[in-house]
Amino acid sequence: MRKSAKIGVIVSVLAVITLLVVLSSTIFAVGQARLIWYNVPTGTLANLTNEMILENSNVAHQSVFILDKQKAKESLEAKYPRMRVIDIEVVWPNIINVHAIERQEVYAVKLGENKYAITDEYFKILKISNTFSSTQTNQVLVEIPNLNDKNYNVGDTISFEYTDTFINIYQAFLQLNRDLTDMRALCASISYTNSKVTINTHFGVTILLDNPTINTAPKMRLAVKVFDMLGTEDYGKGTIEVFVNSDNDLESRYY
Secondary structure (H helix, E strand, O other): OOHHHHHHHHHHHHHHHHHHHHHHHHOOEOOEEEEEEOOOOOHHHHHOOHHHHHHHHOOOOOEHHHOOHHHHHHHHHHHOOOEEEEEEEEEOOOEEEEEEEEOOOOEEEEEEOOEEEEEOOOOEEEEEEOOOOOOOOOOEEEEOOOOOOOOOOOOOEOOOOOHHHHHHHHHHHHHOOOOHHHHHHHEEEEEEEOOEEEEEEOOOOEEEEEOOOOOHHHHHHHHHHHHHHOOHHHOOOOEEEEEEOOOOOEEEEEO
């Protein structure tokens, strides 16, 4: 191939590359966001617009080819602590769908004297309260030993050794087709001591889950089923204990 022909090929390739870069910077630059809720948002979340989502995700005009979805998720959740971003989906050529759910107030964690963190099931702090009184319609009190305040603020996540255990207790109710209302109605407080989860119910019955880090959700489901079989004459007394028997099967006893 002659030198002039080689130069022509190189110039053509560079022209194509340049064209692709230009097209990528325009056609494939994020220009629109669509917010998709999986539940009905309330409060300030109910007023969010697609334009606000695009702005606060910090991905406007970024190429979809190098889009950092994790950073976009973190930006949105930092701006809106009650939003949990489930997924960010790219719709070609330049749209992102933000799939989200409003976090629910599941637990109340005592941080210090006259200070309670109201959190979701993942212990993301949704608000700070100076008082808390356990009722059948509000959050479930969680007692975490040796928890230092560390100046927790709204938007922070409380991290401790048994986080997954409490997440799975909440999931157990959903798996039974029970919602947060049912969990609040049953559970007054939950604590983790001596390799047992102790759940004090609003009915006076105590629930014990032995070795709860293993098969937490199945154990909790069994405990709820046993409670449902109790008569009103059993309220105010007794303990439901769920454990693994010698045959490696889940078993419960009421005493």
